[in-house]
Amino acid sequence: MLALGGAVPASAFAETLIVNSYGGPYEAIIEERIIKPFEEKYGVDVIYDAVGSASQDYAKIKATRGQPGFDVAVMTASQSLQGCKDRLLEKLDTVAVPNLGKLEPTLAAVAGPCGAVHEVQYLALLYRTDKLALAPTSWSSLFDPQLDGKIVLPTFQNVMAVFLLEIMSVMRGGDMIDNIEPGFAAMAELSRQSIGFEQSSAILESYIKDGTVWAMPFWNGRAQLLVDQGLPVDYIRPKEGTIPLIATLNVPVGAQNKKAALAFIDFFLEKSSQEAWVTGYQVGSARTDIEIPVDVRKRQITSKADLDGLKLPDLSRIADKLSEWGERWERDVVSQAN
CATH class of the missing domain: 3.40.190.10 (Periplasmic binding protein-like II)
Incomplete structure (x- = not known):
């Protein structure tokens, strides 16, 4: 796996990255808050594939034996765990994705080793x-x-x-x-x-x-x-x-552009990216060091204290x-x- 701890030249990645996720308001917000800044930073053209629910996306990964035609899948912790069990999703670690180490361990553990928790x-x-x-x-x-x-x-x-x-x-x-x-x-x-x-x-x-x-x-x-x-x-x-509901970013084992996929996941988990995502999509984060407005924080899961009311x-x-x-x-x- 690619280590992303230092500066990574754009030439290290493929020219395109296919991200499978949701349509509707989600698509517009992820395009503005995450995808465009990522493209600008790494010079990668992201193709957004807004087809299917989390369960349908994993069904496609399973049916194709880990080669669904996209590089990053936005799913939930349930599919992450099943994908690890089926050996159809890549395991992630802090060498490949350094910002995994910034996530609250209790929430990260729910998703298992194949999922990067990008929202709660x-x-x-x-x-x-x-x-x-x-x-x-x-x-x-x-x-x-x-x-x-x-x-x-x-x-x-x-x-x-x-x-x-x-x-x-x-x-x-x-x-x-x-x-x-x-x-x-x-x-x-x-x-x-x-x-x-x-x-x-x-x-x-x-x-x-x-x-x-x-x-x-x-x-x-x-x-x-x-x-x-x-x-x-x-x-x-x-x-x-x-x-x-713990949402995750995952990489199918047969993804064609794994280096760019890992860079995208790490970028999504950066402090500034999480702040942009939480305030844009109005969700919580597994990073407890983010700085967001009080009115947003009081309704979202963004701190260790918020875990007390969760089952x-x-x-x-x-x-x-x-x-x-x-x-x-x-x-x-x-x-x-x-």
């Missing part, structure tokens, strides 16, 4: 400020009778559903893996309040934007973007705590449970929807 979001409770007289404080607010027919839930294919199941289990006396029964009972009850289930975050947010839905679980970064658009919405980190998922054990839980979700939860 958390499952928040998003609600309409013009529909609810009082701001919610707890996940239990979703069970309020006034929200009957006014919430929407994610499908089980969206990890948001898995995290919500675990949160509900803990809230009702169970745990996040071995005693999940209280979670299924709670979700069956909550399903009866719901108008249905959607997998796409874009579709989920459309319901609350048009007022069909008054409250729902949602990633806090995307929730903040809605707030910034001036919509009558807000979000909370409920008092019972929440689970983080870190055991993603490897969750992966072993997904098939069983997915069947139960369809049988016991979806069947109860209005």
Whole structure:
């Protein structure tokens, strides 16, 4: 692997780098805050491939045996762990990516050795400020009778559903893996309040934007973007705590431009880049040394103190449970929807 500790001449890299990630607001922000500055620094032309979700991207990596046609994939810690297990993603270290050493170890560990944590979001409770007289404080607010027919839930294919199941289990006396029964009972009850289930975050947010839905679980970064658009919405980190969504940068083993890929990852993890990304995309960071405005910091995960309210998922054990839980979700939860 290429060591990036000192100055690296542009000639050391390929002329192009293919980065696979998301479309929508994400694409515009990453182009402005990360990709253009990287291109200017290294003289590399970045081709942005905004196709597929994290799970779909990893499915392509797996189907092509690590040669998906892109050099960097933006995924989540779940795919990072699976990719390491399948030996389809490159392992990363501080020799190749020096800024890995600047990440908070607890969060970095969740992603395993193949993922570089470039952002942290958390499952928040998003609600309409013009529909609810009082701001919610707890996940239990979703069970309020006034929200009957006014919430929407994610499908089980969206990890948001898995995290919500675990949160509900803990809230009702169970745990996040071995005693999940209280979670299924709670979700069956909550399903009866719901108008249905959607997998796409874009579709989920459309319901609350048009007022069909008054409250729902949602990633806090995307929730903040809605707030910034001036919509009558807000979000909370409920008092019972929440689970983080840890996003990663990964390099497939068959990537054609690995040196440039490692340079891109290290650049994304630089202090100034993380500051630009956190303030642009309204997410948290695994770097606790970044300097950002107070109003941004108070709503994001950016310090060791913020970890106190987080329930870190055991993603490897969750992966072993997904098939069983997915069947139960369809049988016991979806069947109860209005």
